[in-house]
Amino acid sequence: MSLTDDYLAAAINRGPTPSAIRAAVDPKLDATTFLGRSLSRPAFLDAAEYSRLTTDLDLLHSALTRLPERVFNGDLGAFARAVGLTETQTEAVVRGRGPAPSRMGRADLYKDEQGFHLLEINMGSTVGGVDNPVLNRALLELPFFAEFTDEHRLTFTETMEEVVRTILTEAKVPTGVRPVMAIADFPDSYPDLERQLHKSAAMLAPMGIDAVPCPVDALTYRDDRVWLGDQAIDVVFRLFMIEDLLKPGTVEMLEPVLQAAERGHVAIFTPLDAELYGSKGSLALLSDEAYRDRYPADELAVLDRILPWTRMVRAGEVTVDGQQTDLREYAIANQHELVLKPTSLHGGDGVLLGWQTDAATWADRLDSAMGNPWVLQRRIHPVPETFLTDDGDEQWLLTWGAFLVAGGLGGFLIRGSRDLDGGVVGMSTGATGGCCFFQTP
Structure with missing residues (x-):
């Protein structure tokens, strides 16, 4: 039996009702990633699953971050253009690059009977959900969960603590120094996040960082x-995204921070080049058979195992399952097994699911995407998981968000949906958040 099976059996026999669990836990999730609501149980990983995922994501990060040197002879600008960035974005990324690619990110995955498969990987400080352990801790206050996790040797990762270690490491903060960090978002989105950012800043204080949220133009x-007013800033925690660089006046707004970073007078966490490695265009490069000779055997094995077929939307032939075929003809004939995605937008913006789209709209959007920064990706068919209700059970589709940090794997944010057809659902558009407990090897 799996850990999930063990949990369901135990919960039916002696656990609190799902409504009682939510009543005890959800009030503690206000002004967090979970938006005051949660799934009725955690997700679970046994030791073998956890170990394999840790290794796979480490090798995936290695393959991603070596793309510039392996495919573009170290030319970061050429890499940026290849994955669909504009000249304005490319210039800012090259100026704002870090001394080495950041480890900070979140891989979003589906899980089927063979294991995990990658939907996308978001690299950099803009990934959300690092406050996820608030739910783990809330569940462990219930005796049933504490007993079950102890019986099965389950644990969880304090993601925020791992992020702090990553910040201190990558920003090269000297040991014993307590840095002042500006959590900087764009002026138009900052008001919506301000309350949550102040709560996150308060969580960082006991971990050795004095964090002050602000709009970046301050x-x-x-x-x-x-400076933020009369307060000197050591680290700028970047919440603004690569697509924000296309807004009028953005480059001028960022100029003080970019200049300071170029001269070594402030550290940006994470540098703008992190966004390149989170581009769907980067996944298209990894998936392309033309570059298979650039990767060692262990990285190729991981790419074959977890990365679905992904290609930039370009006219001409592509390789599909070892055969050459015209990309447009393949996309039209296999619409119900494909997803059309913009390379650099976030939160599901612009994603078109072939199986939920009529043929005329699919063809029109495909033609509009041709030669532009879009990718086609093969559909993943995840296996739904069982969750108890007060009256029985129901099926939920889970998206596993696995955090990458300097120390390896940094915890999980789980998002559940009752849409078993695999629609695009985020926390702000109807998903219900959850957490994960796992066994360590």
């Missing part, structure tokens, strides 16, 4: 320091 650069 930061100034003078006397070789970045």
Whole structure:
């Protein structure tokens, strides 16, 4: 039996009702990633699953972050253009690059009977959900969960603590120094996040960082320091995204921070080049058979196991299952097994699911995407999981968000949907959040 089977049996026999669980837990989730609601149980991973996923994501990160050197002879600008960035975005990324690719990210995955498969990987400080352990801790306050996790040797990762270690490591903060960090978002989106950001900032204080949320245009650069009012800033935690660079006046707004970072007067966490490795265009490069000779055997094995077929939307022939075929003809004939995605947008924006789209709309959107920064990706068929209700049970489709941090795998954010057809659902558009407990090897 799996851990999930063991849990369901135990919960039916001696556990609190799902409504009682939510009543005890959900009030503690206000102003968090979970938006005050949660799934009625955690997800579970046994030791073998956890170990394999840790290794797979480590090798995936290695393959992604070596794309510039392996495919573009180290030319970061050429890499940026190849994955669909504009010249404005490319210039900012090259200026704002870090000394080494960041480890900070979140891989979003579906799970079927063979294991995990990658939907996308979001790299950089803009990934959401790092406050997810608030749900683990809330569940462990219930005796049933505490007993079950102890019996099965289950644990969880304090994601926020791992993120702090990653910040201190990658920003090269000297040991014993307590940095001041501006959590900087764009002025138009900052008001919606302000309350949650202040709550996150308060969580960082006991971990050794004085965090101050702000809109990025409140930061100034003078006397070789970045300032928020009269407070000197050591680290700028970047919440603004690559698509924000296309907004009018953005480059000018970011100029103080970019100048300071170029001169070594402030650290940006994460540098803008992190966004490149989270582009769906990067996954298309990894998936392309033309570059298979650039990867060692262990990385190829991981790509074959977890990365679905992905290609930039370009006119001409592509390789599909070892055969050459015209991309448009293949996309039209296999519409119900394909997804059309923009390379650099976030949160499911612009995603078109072939199996939920009429043929005329699919063909029109495909033609509009041709030669532009879009990818086609093969559909994944995840296996739904069983969740108890007060009256029986129901099936939920889970998206597993696995965090990458400096120390390896940094915890999980689970998002559940009752749409078993695999629609695009995020926390802000109807998904219900959950957490994960796992066994360590």
